[in-house]
Amino acid sequence: MAKVVIYTIVVILLLSLSIVFPKIGASAPNLLFLLSVVYAFRKDDSDYLWLAFFSGLALDLYTNTFLGIFALSFLVVAFIINYTTRTFFSSDLSFVYIGVIVTLAYLLVVGLVYILNSISSRFGTSLPISGEYLTVKIWLDLFLNLVFVAPMYLLSLFNDRIINYYSKDEGSF
Amino acid sequence: MRSNRQLGVFSLLIFLGLVLLVLSINGLSRPLQSTGVQPSRPLVYIFSGIGNSFKSFFSYFSSVNSVNKKNAELSEQVRKLQQENVALQQYRLENEKLKDELEYRQKTAHNLVSATVLGKDPSGFSQSLVLNIGSGSGIKVGAAVLSQGYLIGKIISVDSFTSKVLLVTDPQSTIDAQISATGDNGIVRGSYGSGMIIENLSQSAVVNTNDRVMTAGLSSEIPKGLLIGNIGQLQSQKSDLLQKATVISGVDLKNLEFVSVIKE
Numbered sequence: 314m315a316k317v318v319i320y321t322i323v324v325i326l327l328l329s330l331s332i333v334f335p336k337i338g339a340s341a342p343n344l345l346f347l348l349s350v351v352y353a354f355r356k357d358d359s360d361y362l363w364l365a366f367f368s369g370l371a372l373d374l375y376t377n378t379f380l381g382i383f384a385l386s387f388l389v390v391a392f393i394i395n396y397t398t399r400t401f402f403s404s405d406l407s408f409v410y411i412g413v414i415v416t417l418a419y420l421l422v423v424g425l426v427y428i429l430n431s432i433s434s435r436f437g438t439s440l441p442i443s444g445e446y447l448t449v450k451i452w453l454d455l456f457l458n459l460v461f462v463a464p465m466y467l468l469s470l471f472n473d474r475i476i477n478y479y480s481k482d483e484g485s486f
Numbered sequence: 487m488r489s490n491r492q493l494g495v496f497s498l499l500i501f502l503g504l505v506l507l508v509l510s511i512n513g514l515s516r517p518l519q520s521t522g523v524q525p526s527r528p529l530v531y532i533f534s535g536i537g538n539s540f541k542s543f544f545s546y547f548s549s550v551n552s553v554n555k556k557n558a559e560l561s562e563q564v565r566k567l568q569q570e571n572v573a574l575q576q577y578r579l580e581n582e583k584l585k586d587e588l589e590y591r592q593k594t595a596h597n598l599v600s601a602t603v604l605g606k607d608p609s610g611f612s613q614s615l616v617l618n619i620g621s622g623s624g625i626k627v628g629a630a631v632l633s634q635g636y637l638i639g640k641i642i643s644v645d646s647f648t649s650k651v652l653l654v655t656d657p658q659s660t661i662d663a664q665i666s667a668t669g670d671n672g673i674v675r676g677s678y679g680s681g682m683i684i685e686n687l688s689q690s691a692v693v694n695t696n697d698r699v700m701t702a703g704l705s706s707e708i709p710k711g712l713l714i715g716n717i718g719q720l721q722s723q724k725s726d727l728l729q730k731a732t733v734i735s736g737v738d739l740k741n742l743e744f745v746s747v748i749k750e
Contacts, residue, residue, distance in 0.1 A: 331608035339678050359495040366499045374522045376609045380515045381506035436511045
């Protein structure tokens with residue numbers, strides 16, 4: 314129960330922060346994406362899947378895309394990250410590895426969002442995302458995401474400490 | 487065992503995501519979206535306030551620093567006054583924005599509905615806003631959205647209590663436009679780099695810096711004569727078949743708080 318409440322609060326807080334986050338040019342870090350990625354690295358249970366799905370869904374509410382596009386994209390990327398990390402890297406993860414994975418994951422999310430939105434736009438009324446995004450601002454977005462990986466990692470550790478603290482309390486009752 | 491459970495959860499969520507996507511494509515997810523936006527509304531307000539306080543906080547420190555150098559004895563007093571000023575400045579700015587909006591509303595012949603900006607697109611994939619009014623207030627898709635008399639975008643989706651605005655600076659936004667001084671027609675398109683660009687102007691068109699760019703009223707939703715901005719810099723060469731130039735909006739599209747929507 315504590316876990317669900319804390320994850321919900323964190324997602325809503327990060328969504329609110331993302332909405333008011335000052336943009337550099339037209340770019341800003343995607344905090345909910347980073348949260349999903351960090352949890353996909355760290356978690357062995359299925360928590361990271363729920364978190365990735367609902368983080369994406371939170372983004373879907375405020376974007377022009379169809380509902381579910383970010384949710385599905387985040388979910389698929391989180392699953393791939395978790396699978397590759399558990400399968401190929403058993404020791405401590407290096408910064409280089411995390412940087413490479415965040416970069417690839419972001420490019421994959423962008424690709425998935427584009428593809429899903431383009432397919433969906435054929436069946437329903439929604440604007441396709443501009444192709445100008447790929448050429449102009451994606452690289453600055455990517456850089457800002459890499460800068461914010463470490464703070465999000467620390468946030469995830471902090472969350473776990475709070476969850477452990479409250480879970481003990483729940484157990485004692 | 488653990489992997490099987492993860493695979494099960496993954497499959498379940500993929501199914502759920504696809505169901506939501508299909509519902510959304512068929513326009514059946516609007517109530518869900520409208521309800522989903524509500525829990526984050528108070529927090530967005532709070533964070534906007536904190537964000538503004540941070541901006542004021544840093545400008546406050548830089549000013550106190552210079553005051554300290556000039557007069558160390560008065561620094562404490564200045565700090566207190568500055569703190570009060572920060573709050574007052576926010577009220578003044580809010581007041582000015584509301585006054586500007588009201589002034590335009592009194593002048594215009596259009597039937598306007600006031601709206602507060604709830605948030606902007608957090609994904610960064612588009613430039614859009616979420617407003618606190620929807621179909622319940624008579625808002626329709628395609629309606630023009632204004633701020634201080636300038637066209638800032640048009641409504642692209644509406645549900646009962648909220649609506650989404652595609653800003654004129656989004657690359658997907660295109661508006662039929664006219665240079666008011668000469669009557670030359672063109673298309674104003676959003677651009678990530680330059681904000682807005684007016685293009686498709688004929689080679690014979692006379693384009694001068696600071697000329698006003700208005701809506702041409704060729705589409706049914708956006709009325710003629712709404713101010714979009716002023717001509718900035720000519721971007722085309724003499725050899726180009728058609729001319730284009732940047733258009734500068736008179737309002738700061740990154741810091742919108744109150745807007746008006748034209749109701750038919």
